[in-house]
Amino acid sequence: MSKTSINRYDFEFDENLIAQYPEKKRDESRLLVVNRQTNKLLDKRFKDIVDFFDDNMFLVLNNTKVLNARLFAKKESGGEVEIFLLEQLDGKRFKALLGGKWKSEGYLYINEYKLFVSKRDDEGIVTVDFIDANPFEIMDKYGHVPLPPYIKREDNELDRERYNTVFSKKIGSVAAPTAGLHFTEEIFDKLKEKGVEIFEITLNVGLGTFRPVKTEFIEDHKMHKESFSIEKSVADKINKLKKDGKKLVAVGTTVVRALESAASQFGEITPCENAYTDLFIREGYQFKVVDKMITNFHLPKSTLFILVCAFGGYDLMKKAYAHAVKDRYRFFSYGDAMFII
Structure with a gap:
């Protein structure tokens, strides 16, 4: 079987698009809605994400908190x-x-x-x-807050708050689950009003998530292990909602990897405490539980962009990223978001 060159996941990129600071308000980030059925792209603000939810969907968050590492x-x-x-x-x-x-x-x-x-x-x-x-x-x-190396400044007091989600609880990560940074309590209240249930799991984000692919072929890259935990009550509820036909919306690639790892053996979520995952999701992977995903814009040739291409479809993701670059979306940890529906 032929291998896949890492160059397949390269794209043209202007480094001036890398967000050096967060938006003044979390939910004022931009949001690119990517529809896999119609191949259409919609430019929105993150606070508009509520409009794309109904009571047939539920949300899963990563409640990890970043160490001042x-x-x-x-x-x-x-x-x-x-x-x-x-x-x-x-x-x-x-x-x-x-x-x-x-x-x-x-x-x-x-x-x-x-x-x-x-x-x-x-x-x-x-x-x-x-x-x-x-x-x-x-x-x-x-x-000090462990800001990523592409943020070219020293950390400050603002980062202690803004490089964590409003729902962060369980300290243990060296990088933020950045898709969750855009959420506010107001958004959660509006989602609950629409009948959207919200659940939390924990994956402690390590450097492995952001480790660059240095191999010529992606199949030769080895992911570092990261620990995750899913409470039994949460696993049971997710499994029931899936059986009832509800759609699971994962907030970030960390949630995708944790849930897919927990479901990989039996096809439904198995509860666990301090389990480890080194799952490398790439094109051809059959998703078992995740139906929709919220994510930030990622580095070229990264395992995160490779995962997004596996979920959203390679051609559509290349189109979405080209649009984001052209339309000056903000990239990476403090950047804007994408909702793949």
Whole structure:
């Protein structure tokens, strides 16, 4: 079987379209509605999304909360080292990346706090042990919001609020589930008035979601694992609504991957706690539970754009992205949204 070149998922792109700041109001972002039945595109504002819902649809959100995962520490010699926390291993131990030189294990200091850091493994990852300190208190006090590298500025207090969704609860991600950033309590109230039920799951977004594809062929790319949890009551309700013929609207690629992973074995959602997924959704994948998707605009040649092409159809997605580029939509984490119906 022939393999698929990553170049298939390239598209022309102006870097000036990368949103450096969020819109003043979450729901004032633009919304491109993409209809897979008619191949039509509609230009709207995100607050208009309520008009495209009815009581035959229900919504699933990712309620993860972003860690203030960037920390600046001092070596015993006095040199500064940046720590990027990736994933909690247990109470006080995290996987992390270090900026700068680090040859062996040793201690780092964040003001009065002492951390023990292992030497780098073959992938450049270290283990950080916060020893006698509460890592979440340290992150809250000294941590920085881990804005993506394409946002060319330092984080600020606004990012602590706006790089999280209004429904974020369970801390554990190093990147935001960005499709959810556009929602407001007012939108949720209007959806509920229309009879739309809303459910939450958790997928802790890791760097693997945004890791660039460096292989020539997409089949050779390996996804990093990310943990997710789905409560039994939520799984049971989703399965019942699907059996009743209701349409599941996934908010973001993280929700798509979690639900499709949870359904991959039996065709319906299996409840789980701290399960792991490395599911790489690409063209040819048969979606089992997700019917419609809300998503932001993604990088060329990314696993996220590949997923969107699998869901929305390659030709239609190329058309939608070309329209978005031409019409100056804002791209990536703080950018605008797309609703694929």
